[in-house]
Amino acid sequence: MSCNCTAIVVAIFIVIILGAGHAVTGARIGAMMIRQPVQMFREAPAFWNGAECAAGGGGRVDIAMTLDANYLRGTMAAVLSILQHTACPESMVFHFLTAEADDRGLAAALRASFPSLDLRVYRFDPSRVRDRISRSVRQELDQPLNYARVYLADTLPADVRRVTYLDSDVVVVDDIRALASVDLAGHVLAAPEYCHANFSNYFTDAFWSHLALNGTFRGRRPCYFNTGVMVMDVVKWRAGGYTRRVEEWMAVQKRRRIYHLGSLPPFLLVFAGRIRAVDHRWNQHGLGGDNVEGRCRGLHPGPISLLHWSGKGKPWLRLDTRRPCSVDYLWAPYDLYRYSSPVIEEW
């Protein structure tokens, strides 16, 4: 058996080192350089617009997400899924909000995996919201970055007039343009609505028994919606001062506990019953289930355009620990993570 093993080893080495790109931290030890990959992701396949896409940026689609080291793998999968399923991937502009003081590693990892993607990174100052956050029932909901969606309109440049906000634990399996171009019919937000959910449970007795507060929903039919997938008229949001309106409810929550969860209830207080409802296919939420108690959620019946692993369990963690839920196999094809052991090279 003949084998040009040296060449193969060298080739593998080059591939690994190139692939690691900027997403590595180096530590010099003696004459050796140990490169410890922080995250290593494959490069996504190249993508081009189809013939039906508007030329000259007319069909531009602005998408906003947060960017965080803990969710980078989810972000990568979400971006890949969007590009794979839209007819106009070159028309997508991604806006990432990050709370990290130094986001160069995260941004570089994204750029390495999606070299031709139009992506922009904005710093979201966590101190802007830190003092406004009151502790919720789930610690991960209290992260400042969870509130970045409240500040989208203040963060995005003026030429972004409409944005589609997505959580990092989603994959899109349909053309995102259908969601992003929804007729807002004069509303500030569009999202799937769930009117059968019992609204009482999102707010405390302190809220329902307070004369000045418990009439908040009078005159509207308040329905639950999930803020992990929403289309926003950024111009209307700014004009209506909605950032301040959401912040005001956060201030009320600070004084007297009126709800249990984090960033969702203040959105409900301002917007429930006042949004444009879109088809449920655009947010199959709850797929995260509750991995602490080992509970898996199945899919709801009906067509699906977007899968959302909201809840405690994340598909990449469950796949890594070899205890996946069956829905996690729907996420796996979009995983760009490439497992690799540390590379040691001669210095």
Ligand SMILES: *[C@@H]1O[C@H](CO)[C@@H](O)[C@H](O)[C@H]1NC(C)=O
């Ligand atoms: C909603 O939940 C509250 C409190 O848990 C309960 O008192 C009420 O009857 C429920 N309403 C409906 C319509 O199920």
Ligand SMILES: *[C@@H]1O[C@H](CO)[C@@H](O)[C@H](O)[C@H]1NC(C)=O
């Ligand atoms: C609102 O609070 C007041 C004062 O506690 C109470 O009398 C009233 O029944 C409440 N209204 C509703 C709709 O719960």
